[in-house]
Amino acid sequence: MNNYYTECPEIGFHLNHPLMKRVVELRERNFADAATYPDAPVNHDDAIENYRRVLEIAGEVAATIIEPNSESVDQEGPHLVDGRMVYASKTLENLDATRKAGLHGVSMPRCYGGLNLPNVVFSMLSEMISSADAGFQNIWSLQSCIDTLYEFGNDDQRERFIPRVCAGESMSMDLTEPDAGSDLQRVMLKATQDADGTWRLNGVKRFITNGDSDIHLVLARSEEGTTDGRGLSMFIYDKRDGGVDVRHIENKLGIHGSPTCELVYKNARAELCGNTRFGLIKYVMALMNGARLGIAAQSVGVEQEAYNQALAYAKERVQFGKAIITFPAVYDMLSRMKAKLDAGRSLLYQTARYVDIYKALEDIARERPLTPEERQEMKRYQRMADALTPLAKGMNSEYANQNAYDAISVHGGSGFIMEYKCQRLFRDARIFSIYEGTTQLQVVAAIRYVTNGTYLNIIKEMLQAEVGEDYKPLKDCVQAMVGSYEAAITRVKELADNEAHDLLARRLYDMTAEIIMSLLILDDATQAPDLFAKSACVYVHMAQANVAGHCAFIDSFKVENLNAYRTAKAQD
16 A cells, blocks of 8 residues: 555545535634645645645655554564663664655644644544554554643643643643543542642553653642542653653553553652643533544544455455455455444544534634524534544444454454454554543443433434435434434333443444444545445344334343353352
């Protein structure tokens, strides 16, 4: 492959989605930057063309530099030298290439040296870089942490830190600790103030991606005597100030190029970001939502590359006198891989567009009061983005694992050999459904939108859209699924048992996501049948079977069945 953008027209399709008109209008503030910055667009078409050029540059860098370096990076990995992390040599080449290509600070305003790209384009860039090397995508995409500093930091912090990230300096978010993984309320890294007001951080952080970065956002306990999330604040640590050592770099199953560090803070100087006590309940939630969309993009990239590898091998591999792609067992796997990829990508970019609209309106609200219509629009798209983000992250991370698994299956015995890339994709993908909130935690985040009717309202609104004549039978299938889904929700509520509700939540979550993605892929196929007609057929029928199975399980479930699911230890 020579270019991950030009050779994947499905990405370009989403760049021209009708909602992009509003995204561009808000992001570009009616193109006011054109008077000050020569590279700023003057109208919508100019903006889309700017985005396309950046994507094409990134697609070439990903295909011609990052991907060819990926095997060497996987084998070498980062090193620990005198308490410092040193990247693999080819990772340094990748960083140099992305800096020279101007692919840093991409979401930041031009006044700080950024490209002012919307989140949906950032997600596209992330997808392509992940296709080339998911481990390097971790390092590169953590520049998105600067969005949180931009949103909650003060003017001085923005002026000092944002241009550095736009110039290519690295970032990390230091959240997890040995006793605080998913349960971040247990974070105990201590933040204290000197007599002159300087903040100092002491303690240990674990599993920190890109942990020896230039600029860190750190969750720490600033309120003495507290034990919950209300005692946590967000801090900015600058590596130039010293006081943090890397004690250990984890030896991981996959994403070898991405350094996962254990950090020791020793009286490290830091500065408060925003207000005290809002670290977890406000700032980390914003940070994590962005990170989860980043993992969704990372997952789609691996879904795409797994499909690429499997398709190429199936065309070349001959058995019993025929290419194996002609065997139903093989093309069944390939068709499902492609359908999951197309549907998952559509969910990712729809979510990203919603994020772009409400975030842009939030930003405008800092400059002037919003009109009543704008406030209503902001609330609507924020609600939609909050609801879809756990679906986009959870489902795409699962699809990446499934596609990587199936890619090995298509390769047969060769897939188990280290010379083939599909084994690395399989190893890399496994973390996607774990970090930034496991799939189980995405279910926890999503289930309230199931029970309060938010998803059902979204689905019913989507059902109002017209589809092409060829897709009306598929839409009828989805309509029938929705009826079964609604009945399943009612059935779970009627059980009136919290434990049963929690046990059945994953099935409701899966049905929700598959119905929404079915409607999205039908809309895509209506607009671009050459790209999506086959995936629409395969995905809707796959979802139909899955929804039927989940509904049958829920319909026959009784509260007394819970005992069969509890482990012996849980019953003690």
